[in-house]
Every structure is written in structure tokens, then in C-alpha cells.
Amino acid sequence: MAYIRTPIDSQVTYRRQCRSSPRCIVVALSVSFIAFNWIAFHAFKSQFSFDDNYNPLSTDSSGKPLPPNWLDTATERSRGYRASKDWQGQWYRWRALNPSKIEQRTDDLTKFDIVYTWVNGSDPLFQTMRLDSQTNHPMFQKYLRENAKQIDTTTKRRYRDMDELRYSLRSTIDYASNLFRRIHIVTTEVAPNQPQIPSWLIEKPDSPVQIVSHNTIFRNSSHLPSYNSLAIESQFVNIPDLTDIFMYMNDDIFLGLKLLPSDLWTPLYGYVLHMEASLLIPPIVRYFDPNAITVGEWHSLQYSNYLLSQRFGPRHRAYIAHVIHVLSVSMLKEIQSIWPKELEMTSAHQFRGEGQGKDIHVSFFTAHYIMEKLRETQLESFWQYRLDTNQDGILDWEERRVLIDRINVWNVNQDQPKYARRQHSRPTMIHAHKTTLDRIGIRMSGTTVYRQSGLDGFPHLLRNADTSKTIPTETVKDKNGKDVLPQWPYGNYEPVNDRKCKLDVNFCFGLDFVDPTYPQIPAEHAKRIFSRLAFKEFHCGDCLLEILMQDPYRGGMGAWMPEDETSEAFANVVEKVARYNYVLGTSDYSFMALQGAKGAKKDLDNLLARRDQKAFFCINDDFPDDPVVENEIQTLFKDFLDTRFPLPSPYEKIE
Numbered sequence: 001m002a003y004i005r006t007p008i009d010s011q012v013t014y015r016r017q018c019r020s021s022p023r024c025i026v027v028a029l030s031v032s033f034i035a036f037n038w039i040a041f042h043a044f045k046s047q048f049s050f051d052d053n054y055n056p057l058s059t060d061s062s063g064k065p066l067p068p069n070w071l072d073t074a075t076e077r078s079r080g081y082r083a084s085k086d087w088q089g090q091w092y093r094w095r096a097l098n099p100s101k102i103e104q105r106t107d108d109l110t111k112f113d114i115v116y117t118w119v120n121g122s123d124p125l126f127q128t129m130r131l132d133s134q135t136n137h138p139m140f141q142k143y144l145r146e147n148a149k150q151i152d153t154t155t156k157r158r159y160r161d162m163d164e165l166r167y168s169l170r171s172t173i174d175y176a177s178n179l180f181r182r183i184h185i186v187t188t189e190v191a192p193n194q195p196q197i198p199s200w201l202i203e204k205p206d207s208p209v210q211i212v213s214h215n216t217i218f219r220n221s222s223h224l225p226s227y228n229s230l231a232i233e234s235q236f237v238n239i240p241d242l243t244d245i246f247m248y249m250n251d252d253i254f255l256g257l258k259l260l261p262s263d264l265w266t267p268l269y270g271y272v273l274h275m276e277a278s279l280l281i282p283p284i285v286r287y288f289d290p291n292a293i294t295v296g297e298w299h300s301l302q303y304s305n306y307l308l309s310q311r312f313g314p315r316h317r318a319y320i321a322h323v324i325h326v327l328s329v330s331m332l333k334e335i336q337s338i339w340p341k342e343l344e345m346t347s348a349h350q351f352r353g354e355g356q357g358k359d360i361h362v363s364f365f366t367a368h369y370i371m372e373k374l375r376e377t378q379l380e381s382f383w384q385y386r387l388d389t390n391q392d393g394i395l396d397w398e399e400r401r402v403l404i405d406r407i408n409v410w411n412v413n414q415d416q417p418k419y420a421r422r423q424h425s426r427p428t429m430i431h432a433h434k435t436t437l438d439r440i441g442i443r444m445s446g447t448t449v450y451r452q453s454g455l456d457g458f459p460h461l462l463r464n465a466d467t468s469k470t471i472p473t474e475t476v477k478d479k480n481g482k483d484v485l486p487q488w489p490y491g492n493y494e495p496v497n498d499r500k501c502k503l504d505v506n507f508c509f510g511l512d513f514v515d516p517t518y519p520q521i522p523a524e525h526a527k528r529i530f531s532r533l534a535f536k537e538f539h540c541g542d543c544l545l546e547i548l549m550q551d552p553y554r555g556g557m558g559a560w561m562p563e564d565e566t567s568e569a570f571a572n573v574v575e576k577v578a579r580y581n582y583v584l585g586t587s588d589y590s591f592m593a594l595q596g597a598k599g600a601k602k603d604l605d606n607l608l609a610r611r612d613q614k615a616f617f618c619i620n621d622d623f624p625d626d627p628v629v630e631n632e633i634q635t636l637f638k639d640f641l642d643t644r645f646p647l648p649s650p651y652e653k654i655e
């Protein structure tokens, strides 16, 4: 059984990864229009505010200063590689690699753990417990009276156990045995100290497959029992003995091709994030239906993006592909220290939809947090160490003029034909990454293709963003009366040197900055300009970063990293880059919902026929609560799984 059922699930069914072909873009756009229409006919009300004096770099979400040592610096060791300014600095700054300097640990820490969430919804003890919780829960009082049958059907579907975990686990053994160190199955307790255990699982203290009870990981046990996957995910940070980087799997996800650690993270290129750049989440909470019985992912995604937007700027952010989620304990700890109240609230929501769906969506949140932090690191480093040449905190006219001149040259260059713009382009960060990784003994599985590195500029920079004004957060009507986004970001597939942007210095930096008669911008004022440019007017910050990285003459890492490679500043920036480094990766996958027997047979046969292509597939049971249909589909599904994953895993009892 799996938790996550979303209203958009059926719309992304069978959507293939889009290259930038026109047909694909049309498909991608229409998928997004559907999503937007779904929410857009509800009155739009802006809830977004951004305080110009708010300093997002050093406070938590309620404005309390973060402790000076809030970054946990032990990260790198727990990833199996020892951080060293030596090799990392040379690598980021010059793409120079000295394999002998990379101290790689040979123990199993170079592998990552896998976390599953699972409950057995068919267990009568679980059903009684759930019914009990619902009966006592204010959110359900009304429905229990009015609509008992409907609620029963939806929850039944949500918790139906079709033995997915057994086969999903077989798929990870078949395809990811070189990736994982340990598998943690996070599950509920149906009685004190009695977690649910899959009937087929061989339990041994030293087994790599371990059961972790919700009671172990919930910091506040008064929030239990929990039926809200988002609440459970919010507590992953407390799973004992978890590798820093881990893969989160739902039991309705099956692997179909080989996975290696490099599908999640590498010491050279960082996290591998899977994003759906064609499906965007708005930066504001547009709509919440207090009467909805089932609550999909949308509310938590919107709420999460609302929180991210308050800190990093109000942009539409990409849906995180419903495949393999890479998570990290150290990132979760960071998020926890910045949004403690919000995570506590998420944990307290026993059922999804409680508290107006104000839940942090951990996978979405973490991925975007990483992207934003790398961007912040780059921009901040430029602002602090390169723009302010003499490091006195004050921006004098000469310092500003250098930047303004450079931007003017860039802007003119943007109107040149592509071949002229590309003439001097430097190799991207991920250029020849396979051979480079090979040099330090890391293999790629071929299942994930690295598309873009966050170090080459912000990947989801807006297409032709108008940097002379603020980007509207709401949709606009197109000529057919449809609600559309005024500006779309670049996707995962565009080569970085195809991207274009022009930076309006007057709007982005403000009139003081561009005024030669204004001799000195004091430090406090400079900070405000930075905060506005980098976050509030995020399209300005994106374009500045693009200029820093892609300027054919002076662009590259040297444009924003501290110049003196022996300085403490350089070491600090390197440490942050190592922490937040990422690439966007893509893999071929299928997402399907079993709705009727006939369609299900066709879809499942199709999956078998394409077994060499699909890296992952996710199968939802979405069929009606009719015993005949149920029986038929369950038989089909079981046949499919037995054909696809016939070999019992070493952790299964022999029956």
C-alpha cells in the first residue's frame, strides 16, 4: 500500500520525459494548463509578503537568529569522502582533479540507505486503530455523519495492501544492490511495542532490512498514531543510524534498471535531483477546500513553496518527479533549524488535510532548498568577495561601475545570433562527467542522465524574463481566456549556453547603485540591495548568476569565488559549494494508475514489453471499490509482479 494519491496523478500518467521538441512542449504545457485550471478558477488572493529588511541568511522562519554553528560540518565524512579544501577547491575553481588527493573511504559508507514507508492497511488491528482515530478526530466528525460511505471507500483505496512492498523490495535487490547499505522500513505500531512487520520478512538483528517504528522517530509521541505520510516524512531525520544521503521509496515504486550511488549523489557533482520543469507549483497558497475528503499533494506543495518563497523569492517551482527521491539528514537538519514551527505543525497533523493542509512536503522542500542554497552561495560570494573589491563593506562607484559595464556588454551580446554568443563558451561543469567520475572510481549506471549542474547558473531561470519589473505571482488570461503563466522557466534539457537573459540594472540594483554621483553605498544599504536582487526580484539574481557563469570572456567560477585560494573566505565558500552542489538528472519512467481491468492489462503488458527502458515505474491502484473489479485487477497485478520480479529476495521467508 502507498500513501500518496494526488489529484494530478492521473494527469501525469504515461507522460514521458520531454525533450525540447515542439510537440513535447505542447504536451508539457497542456498538462500544466490542466493543473493550473484546476486551481485557477478559484478566486486568487495573494498571501505573499516579502519584508525588505528581512535577512534570510541568518534567521529562522520566525526571525530568530540562527546559532553561529548551525551548519553541521560533519557531513562530508558521513558521505564516505573526506572533505578537503585541497581537492575540492581545485575541482570547483579549475575543474582540476587529482585523484590521489581524494581520500575515499572503502567501508560501506560510500553506499546509501533506502527508506520505505509502509503500513499494512489490510490488517484488522490497523483498521480498528484507524477507525478509532477517525472517530475521535474533529476533522472527520462531520463526514462520519454525512458521508460515511465515501470516506470509507477513499481511505480503503488509500490503504489497500496488494503486497507491493515485497515486490518493490525485490526490485531494489535486483537493481540497486550496489547502491544501498541498509533498508529501513518505517511503519506504524498497532499496539504498544508492536510495529507492523511484513508477514514474509525474515527478521534478524543484523539484517540489512530493518523495521523502524513511528514511535522511534516521532519526537513528539502525542502526534501518534499518524496516517499522514507528510508527517511521517517530516520525522525521517530521526531514523537511527541512517546514512547522510538516503533514497526514499514508496512501496508503489519499482525499479526497472540498474541504480548505483551515482544516481543519487557523487562527490564531484553533488546531489542528483529529478525535477519536472513542465509542471510548476505556485508560490502562494491559492486554494484550500475545507470540505475535501481526500487531500492530494497540492496543498502541501503550495504551502511548501510559499515557505520557500518567503525566504528565497516568490517563484513557481518545479514539481519533484514522482520517482526516486534523494534526501539527506544534514539537509533535513538545516531545514529543521530554519522552519522548526512549521515542521512541528506538519508532524502534529495526524491526517493529511488537517490544519488546512499546511504540511511541509519534505522531498519537494529539500530538493528546492538545495537548489536555492547553492544559488545563494554563489551570489553571496560574488557580492561579498568580488563586487566589493577592497572588502570594506562599502560599495563605491568604481566597484559598481565595473559590474555595470560588464552587464552592459553582456546585454548587447544577448542580441547576437547563437553561433556568435557561443563562440567563446566554456565547457560546462558536467562536461565529460562520465570519464571524470571514472578517474576516481565512480561508475554511472546509465539509468540517470546528468543534464545540468547548478554550478553553471540557475537551471530554471525564466525564459526572456523582463528584469525591468517584478514578476507577477498570479497567472494571466491568454487570448483563449485560459489561465497561463506569464513567463516560463527553462527546462531540464536546454543546453546552458542556449539560455538568454538581459539584466536591467536600474530596476535590479536600484537608482542609488547606478548613480555615479552617489559615491558610497554603506554596508547596511548594500545588504538590502542584495536581498532584493537575490531573492525578492529573483529573476534579477538568476540573470546576474547567468552573467557571472556564462559571460564568454570573464565568466566561470573565477567570477564569483573568492580570488585568494589560500584565504579562509575561499575555504568557506568551497565548503558550502560541496554541501549544496547538485545536478539535475533525468531518467525514463512510467507512472500509471490501475483503473479498470481492460486498461490495466494493456498497461501492464506494455510495461513488460518495455522492460529494458523504464528506470522506474510507479503503479497506483485507483480502481473502484467493486469486489469483481478488485479481484480481477489484483490477479492481473500479481501476475505482472510475479513475471517481472520472479526471484524472492534473500529477506523473504520461504513459503
Ligand SMILES: *[C@@H]1O[C@H](CO)[C@@H](O)[C@H](O)[C@H]1NC(C)=O
Pocket (backbone or CB within 6 Å): 120, 121, 122, 123, 124, 161, 163, 197, 198, 199, 200
Ligand atoms: C497484512 O495483513 C493481513 C491481515 O492480517 C495479512 O493476511 C497479510 O499477510 C499482511 N500482509 C503483509 C505483507 O504482512
Ligand SMILES: *[C@@H]1O[C@H](CO)[C@@H](O)[C@H](O)[C@H]1NC(C)=O
Pocket (backbone or CB within 6 Å): 220, 222, 223, 348
Ligand atoms: C506535542 O504536541 C502537542 C500537540 O501538538 C503539543 O501540545 C505539545 O506541546 C507538544 N509537546 C512538545 C514537548 O513539544
